[in-house]
Amino acid sequence: MQLLLSPPLPLQLFQDFEDYFSDNVNGGYPEIAPIKGALGIGEVTHFSPTRLWRRELHIRVASTAITVHSVYQILQQSSPEADLSSSTSIVRTTPPDFAPTGASSFRLSPLEDPPTLSVTMSLVNLAHVCTHLQNASKARLGLTSIPSTNLHLTLAHALQKQDFLSSVTRAGPTPPAPEMIADPSSSPEAEVTQANIASRRLWLGLKYWNNEPVLRKMWMVSKPTKRIWLNHHDLGVIVRGREAGYVKGMTNPGECLFVTTLPLTLALPAAAASLAYLNARLSLSYDYNLLGSFIAGSVVGNIAQRRDRANLFYVLEGHALNPKTASNVFLIYQNRQWTYKEAYENVLRYATWLKRRHAVTKGEIVAIDFTNSELFIWMWWALWTLGAKPAFVNYNLRGESLLHCIRTSTARLLFVDEEVKAGFSGDVLQELSSGGFRDGKGAVETVVFSKELELEILATDGVREPDEARGGVRLQDMAILIYTSGTTGLPKPAVVSWSKVRLAGYFVSRWLGLKNGKDRFYTVSSAHHHASKKSMPSFVNIRDSQCMPLYHTSASSLGLSAALQAGSTFILGHRFSPSTFWPEVRASSATVIQYVGETCRYLLSSPPTPLDTQHKVRLAFGNGLRPDVWQRFQERFDIETVAEFYGATEGPSASWNLSRNGFSRGAVGRNGRLASLILGGGLTLVELDPLTDAPLRDPQTRLCRPCAPNEPGELLYKLPDHEDEWGSKYQGYYDNPAATASKILRNVLKKGDAWYRTGDLLRHDQDGRWWFSDRIGDTFRWKGENVSTTEVAELLGTHPAVREANVYGVRVPSHDGRAGCAAVVLDASGEPSAELLKDLAQFVRMRLPKYAVPIFLRLVSTMDVTGTMKMQKGELREEGVEPGKVGLDRIYWLLPNAESYQRFGEREWKALEAGRVKL
Structure with missing residues (x-):
C-alpha cells in the first residue's frame, strides 16, 4: 500500500475526510485505520502540488521558478500497537520557498501495491537512482533512464502522478521514439526474455519551469545499514511539522510525503515487536555497542598486560608478520604508501639507528618536535621498540613556551624536522646547548632531520630488540608525554598511559566499526607557524590551520592507534585547507575523517560544489563540533554518522556520542538506560559558586550539591577510593605533583571520596544526553x-x-x-x-x-x-x-x-x- 501525505490545511477544508477513510478501509486498505487515529485530521484531493499551484496561484507562480525537492527515505515500521510485518518506505517532496501558507493540502491517496522484494539490494539500487535523477536534473537533461525494476517503476509512476516527471516509458538500452513516449500504447513493448531482461530501462522525462528543474534534489537518507523505526504516532508527528527519528517535520506548504509499506516474506513475532519497541525507548542496541566496545578494550588490554605485551609495538609487529595482513596498506602520506610490513621494517631501522648513534635506552624520555609526516611515526614507534618514551612537542611553540616544554620533559635528546627548525631562534638554540639547561644535568642535544640523515637511516639494517627491552610494562605506566594546549598558561606535560593508548584506541576502533583492510582513516594537520605574544603558546591563523596534529591525543591515541588495532589504513595529511580537504579525501578513498574544533565550520565556509557529496566517507569522528554547524555539515557533505567525543588528555575518562539522527545531534555524549545504570556512578555534575567557580557545598554535610537534569554544572569523574589505585585511571602531570593534585576534588558525594575536575560546565537530560555548556x-x-x-x-x-x-x-x-x-x-x-x-x-x-x-x-x-x-x-x-x-x-x-x-x-x-x- 502507498499513501501520499502533506501538511494539513485549515480544518474547514476537511469535511469529506471521514467518507474518504470509510471508502478506502472498506476497499481493502486496513493499514489506514490506525494512521487515521494518529493523524486525527486530513483531506483528500486528486490535485498534485504543482497543479494546485498552477490553478490557484497562477498569478504568483507565473514569474517565479518552481523548485521541488525530493527526498527518498526508507524506514522500518515499529509499533507495539501495529503488526510489524512490513517495512515502510517514504518519498518526500518539498515545494518552492515562495508558496504561501494555505497553499498546501493533506492528501491521503492509495497508490498501487508494490510487490515483495529483497529489501537490502533494492535499497542499494534505489540510492543510485536517487543520485542519478538529481544529477540528471542539474545537467538539464530532457530524458534519462534508470534500471527497470518493479520498485523503480512504482516510484517513477508516483513522481509522474505528482507532476515531477513528464513521462515514464519502459524500453531497451536506447531512447524510445518520441511517439512512444507521447503514447506508450502506440508501439507494442518488446517481449521480455532472459536474454534482454538485464538491459530493460525505464526512460523518464524530466520537467523544467522557467529553466529550473521541477525535481531539483533527491537523495537517500536511510540506507540498508541504517534502520529507522517509526510507528503510526510518529507519522502524525511528522505531518504536524515536528521531527520523528530521521524524518524532519513537514512544514513547507505543498510538501508531499510518499509512504509505501513493503510486505516482508516473514512476519515478525510479537516478541520481536516488543523488543524493537524497547530498543527504541531504551537505546539497547546503542548501549550494546558502547558497553561492548568498553569491555572488549579492557579485556584485550588486560590480556596484553598478562602476556607482557602492553607495548603497541607488538600490534604493529603482529600485522607485519601475519601473511594475511602484511601487505595491507598501513600508512598513506603525500601520495606515498607503506604496507604494515614496510612500516615495521622502517621502525626497526630507526630503532637500530637510535640505539647505535644516540645510545637511546629503555625508559628514557626523548623529545620529538616534528610536523605531520611519516618520519614522526617511524621515530615514535622506534622509541617504543627500544622501550623509550616519546615526548610530543607542539611544533607551533616558540620562545619560552618551547623551552619550557623541553625542560619539563627532562629529555637529553630533541629531534626536530627541517620545517620546524626554520622557526628556532638563535636564543632558543643557545639556551638548549647550555650546560645548566636541564637543572645541571647537561645540555640538550638537538638533532635536525635532514634528507641526508633520513637516507642514512633507511640504509641501516634494522635489528629487532629482544622482548626484555619492552618488558615489565603495566597499563598504567607512561607511554607518551603530551602537552596540554596551554590556553591559560604554559603547557603542562600530561602523562598518557599505555591504558589510554591501547584501550582507548581499541575502543574507538570497535565503537566506530573500523574494518580490517577496508576502512581508511583520514586525518590532516598544518605546518604553519604563528608568532606568539607575551611568551604564551603560539596560536594558529585559520587560513593555515591545524586540523589534527599527531602531537595531539586525538590523532595519536584515538586516530593512529585505532586504525592500527583495527588493521585499517591511516591516511595522514600535512596541511589543512578547506579547498584541498575534500579532493584529498576523494583521492585517498577515505571512509572515516577526523575533525577537531572549528574544522567543520571552515569546510562549510568554502563555496559549495557538485562534488561535495562525491566521496566514500561514512563517518566523521572528532570533538568540538558546534551544534550550530553539526546539521549543516552533515547535510551539505552527506555525512551519515557523526561520532563526537568529549575528553581531556590527562582525564581519567571521556564521553561518547555516535549520532545518526537528530535525537543526539549537538551532544558531546550519550548513554542509554543500561549504560547510564552501569557507567552512571563514574561521573557527576556539581553546582558551582558563580563568583568563585568553587563547588557549592551543603552547609550541613559539607558535601557537593549534584545538579538536576538540564542544570549546568562542573563535570567530575570518579577516582578509586584508595589513593594508591588512582594510577589505574589518572596519572596526572609528569614530575609535577602540585599540578596533579590541583585537579582532584575530595568529599564530593560522600566523605573521603575523590573526583577528577574537568574544569568544564556540562548539562545532561533525562534521555542520557550530555551537552557542553562552557x-x-x-x-x-x-x-x-x-x-x-x-x-x-x-x-x-x-x-x-x-x-x-x-x-x-x-x-x-x-x-x-x-x-x-x-x-x-x-x-x-x-x-x-x-x-x-x-x-x-x-x-x-x-x-x-x-x-x-x-x-x-x-x-x-x-x-x-x-x-x-x-x-x-x-x-x-x-x-x-x-x-x-x-x-x-x-x-x-x-x-x-x-x-x-x-x-x-x-x-x-x-x-x-x-x-x-x-x-
Whole structure:
C-alpha cells in the first residue's frame, strides 16, 4: 500500500475526510485505520502540488521558478500497537520557498501495491537512482533512464502522478521514439526474455519551469545499514511539522510525503515487536555497542598486560608478520604508501639507528618536535621498540613556551624536522646547548632531520630488540608525554598511559566499526607557524590551520592507534585547507575523517560544489563540533554518522556520542538506560559558586550539591577510593605533583571520596544526553547573571553574515562584572553596513536574554585558535575594548536604547571612564 501525505490545511477544508477513510478501509486498505487515529485530521484531493499551484496561484507562480525537492527515505515500521510485518518506505517532496501558507493540502491517496522484494539490494539500487535523477536534473537533461525494476517503476509512476516527471516509458538500452513516449500504447513493448531482461530501462522525462528543474534534489537518507523505526504516532508527528527519528517535520506548504509499506516474506513475532519497541525507548542496541566496545578494550588490554605485551609495538609487529595482513596498506602520506610490513621494517631501522648513534635506552624520555609526516611515526614507534618514551612537542611553540616544554620533559635528546627548525631562534638554540639547561644535568642535544640523515637511516639494517627491552610494562605506566594546549598558561606535560593508548584506541576502533583492510582513516594537520605574544603558546591563523596534529591525543591515541588495532589504513595529511580537504579525501578513498574544533565550520565556509557529496566517507569522528554547524555539515557533505567525543588528555575518562539522527545531534555524549545504570556512578555534575567557580557545598554535610537534569554544572569523574589505585585511571602531570593534585576534588558525594575536575560546565537530560555548556573561567557574570560564552557564540554563528564568533567577558570602567564582547569574522570584508549592524542587534536581542546580549562587537579579519583548534580567548579578554589595545580591529557597541550597534572609539571609552554612560 502507498499513501501520499502533506501538511494539513485549515480544518474547514476537511469535511469529506471521514467518507474518504470509510471508502478506502472498506476497499481493502486496513493499514489506514490506525494512521487515521494518529493523524486525527486530513483531506483528500486528486490535485498534485504543482497543479494546485498552477490553478490557484497562477498569478504568483507565473514569474517565479518552481523548485521541488525530493527526498527518498526508507524506514522500518515499529509499533507495539501495529503488526510489524512490513517495512515502510517514504518519498518526500518539498515545494518552492515562495508558496504561501494555505497553499498546501493533506492528501491521503492509495497508490498501487508494490510487490515483495529483497529489501537490502533494492535499497542499494534505489540510492543510485536517487543520485542519478538529481544529477540528471542539474545537467538539464530532457530524458534519462534508470534500471527497470518493479520498485523503480512504482516510484517513477508516483513522481509522474505528482507532476515531477513528464513521462515514464519502459524500453531497451536506447531512447524510445518520441511517439512512444507521447503514447506508450502506440508501439507494442518488446517481449521480455532472459536474454534482454538485464538491459530493460525505464526512460523518464524530466520537467523544467522557467529553466529550473521541477525535481531539483533527491537523495537517500536511510540506507540498508541504517534502520529507522517509526510507528503510526510518529507519522502524525511528522505531518504536524515536528521531527520523528530521521524524518524532519513537514512544514513547507505543498510538501508531499510518499509512504509505501513493503510486505516482508516473514512476519515478525510479537516478541520481536516488543523488543524493537524497547530498543527504541531504551537505546539497547546503542548501549550494546558502547558497553561492548568498553569491555572488549579492557579485556584485550588486560590480556596484553598478562602476556607482557602492553607495548603497541607488538600490534604493529603482529600485522607485519601475519601473511594475511602484511601487505595491507598501513600508512598513506603525500601520495606515498607503506604496507604494515614496510612500516615495521622502517621502525626497526630507526630503532637500530637510535640505539647505535644516540645510545637511546629503555625508559628514557626523548623529545620529538616534528610536523605531520611519516618520519614522526617511524621515530615514535622506534622509541617504543627500544622501550623509550616519546615526548610530543607542539611544533607551533616558540620562545619560552618551547623551552619550557623541553625542560619539563627532562629529555637529553630533541629531534626536530627541517620545517620546524626554520622557526628556532638563535636564543632558543643557545639556551638548549647550555650546560645548566636541564637543572645541571647537561645540555640538550638537538638533532635536525635532514634528507641526508633520513637516507642514512633507511640504509641501516634494522635489528629487532629482544622482548626484555619492552618488558615489565603495566597499563598504567607512561607511554607518551603530551602537552596540554596551554590556553591559560604554559603547557603542562600530561602523562598518557599505555591504558589510554591501547584501550582507548581499541575502543574507538570497535565503537566506530573500523574494518580490517577496508576502512581508511583520514586525518590532516598544518605546518604553519604563528608568532606568539607575551611568551604564551603560539596560536594558529585559520587560513593555515591545524586540523589534527599527531602531537595531539586525538590523532595519536584515538586516530593512529585505532586504525592500527583495527588493521585499517591511516591516511595522514600535512596541511589543512578547506579547498584541498575534500579532493584529498576523494583521492585517498577515505571512509572515516577526523575533525577537531572549528574544522567543520571552515569546510562549510568554502563555496559549495557538485562534488561535495562525491566521496566514500561514512563517518566523521572528532570533538568540538558546534551544534550550530553539526546539521549543516552533515547535510551539505552527506555525512551519515557523526561520532563526537568529549575528553581531556590527562582525564581519567571521556564521553561518547555516535549520532545518526537528530535525537543526539549537538551532544558531546550519550548513554542509554543500561549504560547510564552501569557507567552512571563514574561521573557527576556539581553546582558551582558563580563568583568563585568553587563547588557549592551543603552547609550541613559539607558535601557537593549534584545538579538536576538540564542544570549546568562542573563535570567530575570518579577516582578509586584508595589513593594508591588512582594510577589505574589518572596519572596526572609528569614530575609535577602540585599540578596533579590541583585537579582532584575530595568529599564530593560522600566523605573521603575523590573526583577528577574537568574544569568544564556540562548539562545532561533525562534521555542520557550530555551537552557542553562552557569552560569554567570563560563563563562571566553580568547584571547578576551568569552568561555562557559557548551558547552565545553558537547563536551568533547561526546569523548568515557571521562566519565565526568568539564570545568572552571584558571589564569596563564604572561597571561591576564583565560585559559581553563578541569577536566576529564576517563573510563580507570592509566596513559593515548600517543595515547589517542593525540586523545583528535585532538578531541577538530577539534570541537572548537581556543580560546575555553582547554589548560589544570586535570585528577581526581572522580568528586565532590553539594548536587543537580551540578559539583563543585569553589575549582577547586581556585586551578588552580599550581602543588603544585592540590594534586595527574595529569595535562597535550596543547601548540600552539604541536600535543598532554603533562605532566605539576613544571618545566613547572616555565617556565610560568618566561614568557618563550606563550599560
